Amino acid sequence: MTKVRVNASRSYDVRIAPGILCLIGEYVRRLFPAAQKAAIVTDQTVGALYAQKVSESLAVANLLPICYSMPPGEASKNGAQYLSLLALFAQDHLTRSDVVIALGGGVVGDLAGFAAATYLRGVPVVQIPTSLLAMVDSSVGGKTGVDMPSGKNLVGAFHQPSLVLCDTNTIRSLPEAVFRDGLAEVVKYGMLGRPTLLNRLTVDFSHAELEPIIAECVTMKRDIVQTDEFDTGERMLLNFGHTIAHAIEQLSNYQISHGFAVAVGMAIDTRAAVKQGLCPPECLQVLTRLLKRFALPLETAFDAKSLYDAALADKKRAGDEIAIVVPTALGKCELKQMPVNDLLGWIEMGLNP
């Protein structure tokens, strides 16, 4: 088992190992000796696969498991679902000494985390991420929230989990495309600060090697979160490729998944950076090779002007400037404030190979 300790406004462990799901009861009991109930929030797909195992483990530890299940997918990450979850917590008399357990991908993690952040002004949450994306990214760092009709993640709160359990066996049941979505974020970590990770992905990537890869991503996210928990500086680096990715997701009406959009966003930003002489061509070669290897896209059918207009609605915009994450060396990226007017040219440059 790999353990990564996070010291943010709350300190907690991220534990990564195959089969660790069955130990949830033991860990929760150790952390919360007075807890009586465990509210398992999941989606119907993940719930059907793993909720029973989780419930059994909790029951053995003398916790009463109550399971709340929602339809799978981003459409569930909304205000109505959030309010009905709170209503159910209240109806079941959940108290502040009880604990919420988010069992699922990033959608469940964000929604359950936000409900936990706000119900009774905050109850503890344990994250059990079951998608690769949720393991390497969304379950760690405390960002929680829901989407609004006018945009993704527009409402939320910082609420650090009390524990994150990554059972790498759960990845086996992930649909292939969802797995590759997560790989796009793994490639992002490599580009951001881990040349060793890029090498690992190039040389000996296999499903059997996931534990060290997840651990490396989590460690990197941990380091960033510890220096900038509330996302005012360094944490924005995690948005590499994301300004354009969010534009692509929005323009496709969310038919193009997040990871695929991030892959294209990273390719566009890196091409533009190379053309402007900010980044050595080697970076683009490595990124291209990895994205192709994982069957992730490097191009989009949307034109520069549409992407630009959609990107301007992005929340990383501050007045007349927009923060773009620019690769500057292999395994290194920097934040660059760019006048909003320059963004169109940047996208045009990045669109053309």
Ligand SMILES: NC(=O)c1ccc[n+]([C@@H]2O[C@H](COP(=O)([O-])OP(=O)(O)OC[C@H]3O[C@@H](n4cnc5c(N)ncnc54)[C@H](O)[C@@H]3O)[C@@H](O)[C@H]2O)c1
């Ligand atoms: N909070 C953060 O810091 C943060 C960071 C990145 C992304 N996010 C959010 O995460 C969400 C995306 O997360 P996601 O890609 O995990 O999406 P998701 O939660 O919708 O999961 C994708 C699909 O995979 C299924 N699934 C999950 N685990 C499975 C398993 N083990 N076996 C079989 N099926 C499984 C789900 O049912 C769903 O249909 C977005 O809403 C995004 O905004 C949050």
Ligand SMILES: [Zn+2]
């Ligand atoms: Zn992302």
